[in-house]
Amino acid sequence: MVYDYDVVVIGAGPIGGYLSRKLSEHDNSVLLVEEHAEIGRPFQCAGLVNPGAMSKVNLEETALTRIWGARLHSPSGNSIEIGNPDITRTWSVCRKLFDEKVVIQSVESGTDLWLSSSPLSAEIKKDHVEMIINYHGNIRKVRTKLLCGADGAHSWVRRNFKMGRPKEMMIGLQIEVTGYKSQEGRLELFTGNNISPGFFSWAIPSGETTRIGVWSKPKLLGNKSCEDFLEQLMNDSPWKERFVECKEVGRFCGPVPSGILKKTMIERIALFGDAAGICKPTTGGGIGPGFKQVDILVPLLSKAIKDNDLSKRKMAQISLSLNEMKRDQRRKRALRDAFLTEVSEEELNTIFDIWSRPEVIQLINELGDIENPIPLGIKMLKDVPEFRKYAKKAAMAILWG
Numbered sequence: 001m002v003y004d005y006d007v008v009v010i011g012a013g014p015i016g017g018y019l020s021r022k023l024s025e026h027d028n029s030v031l032l033v034e035e036h037a038e039i040g041r042p043f044q045c046a047g048l049v050n051p052g053a054m055s056k057v058n059l060e061e062t063a064l065t066r067i068w069g070a071r072l073h074s075p076s077g078n079s080i081e082i083g084n085p086d087i088t089r090t091w092s093v094c095r096k097l098f099d100e101k102v103v104i105q106s107v108e109s110g111t112d113l114w115l116s117s118s119p120l121s122a123e124i125k126k127d128h129v130e131m132i133i134n135y136h137g138n139i140r141k142v143r144t145k146l147l148c149g150a151d152g153a154h155s156w157v158r159r160n161f162k163m164g165r166p167k168e169m170m171i172g173l174q175i176e177v178t179g180y181k182s183q184e185g186r187l188e189l190f191t192g193n194n195i196s197p198g199f200f201s202w203a204i205p206s207g208e209t210t211r212i213g214v215w216s217k218p219k220l221l222g223n224k225s226c227e228d229f230l231e232q233l234m235n236d237s238p239w240k241e242r243f244v245e246c247k248e249v250g251r252f253c254g255p256v257p258s259g260i261l262k263k264t265m266i267e268r269i270a271l272f273g274d275a276a277g278i279c280k281p282t283t284g285g286g287i288g289p290g291f292k293q294v295d296i297l298v299p300l301l302s303k304a305i306k307d308n309d310l311s312k313r314k315m316a317q318i319s320l321s322l323n324e325m326k327r328d329q330r331r332k333r334a335l336r337d338a339f340l341t342e343v344s345e346e347e348l349n350t351i352f353d354i355w356s357r358p359e360v361i362q363l364i365n366e367l368g369d370i371e372n373p374i375p376l377g378i379k380m381l382k383d384v385p386e387f388r389k390y391a392k393k394a395a396m397a398i399l400w401g
Helices: 014-025 051-057 095-110 156-160 226-234 287-306 312-341 345-355 358-369 374-383 385-390 392-400
Strands: 004-010 030-033 063-067 069-073 079-083 090-093 112-114 117-124 129-135 139-148 168-178 186-190 202-208 209-216 246-256 269-271
Touching: 004 014, 014 095, 014 139, 014 287, 014 345, 030 095, 030 186, 051 090, 051 095, 051 287, 079 358, 090 095, 095 112, 095 246, 112 269, 117 156, 139 156, 139 287, 156 269, 186 209, 202 226, 209 226, 209 246, 287 312, 345 358, 358 374
Parallel strands: 004 030, 004 139, 030 112, 069 186, 139 269
Antiparallel strands: 063 090, 069 079, 117 129, 129 139, 168 209, 168 246, 186 202, 202 209
């Protein structure tokens, strides 16, 4: 028996679920394929969903904590507090519940869902992609006009069609703990080369627990692991007293792909989310930009499906619509590098001294956006002269990149 669909989506995470829903709402027949037996396990992220992305799915009931502010810690232990309790900056969600409900929305829109299933082969034919899928241990043949990979950092679709790799790959480790004392609604970020070289560690309130994590580039870790740096944060840092009563109840690790692929689309094949390298270089978040990518591409792809034109030329033309996202990602990486990754601890401590000024904190509270730090970065480069010597390279990329 052969199963025919307009679109097959591999990967039932939040991006795959949202993509399937939007494709179904555009009157495409859609099959969503997930290798695990349940949705939302395992997950490998901090579980933050920004207000813009949340408004697309209206799943505030999956939130564990509304995040309105942050406490930022310099390598020397100095701290600044930002945020306004009246303004929601992001949501800390139960990822299992969030992912499940996103996929339920997709199924309710008409998507077929196959759990405990994975692709074994896929070959591009003249007018379709021919696939062999392992469905609960049984072999099924599927034909589809368009195959979408929303299957994560190690995407099978991307590897099968040799579509390259994300330009930058970070690695992270996160544990979930009880016993961490923090202000409700305020996350914490910790900096220093001995706890998260070139990046930052975090403590994110998530209801009755707290998610504590660290991320960095593999080449910056030296001979240590992320686990080593996390232990350093909790046991031998200026903030170690905060972790004395913590008890670990969960552990997650994984890669964070950033840097959109040169080719996210080829004939009858498209990559989405982590598979395409669409994560924010500043925070590693992927849900917001992944949803944005879906909204940009689905109308264009749906028209191409109706016209039965998913040729190499047509897909290359559609992919041009991501150029602004690529440009935005480059600018955010330049901003991150200038103020965090490529500065010394001494310079970072000086930057924190500047950030701690009341007028700069006011600027951060007015323009700060966890999803889009570019406006704040431009404003600080223009209005705070002391930043310019730390950000000459970033200034050119941010203003003209």
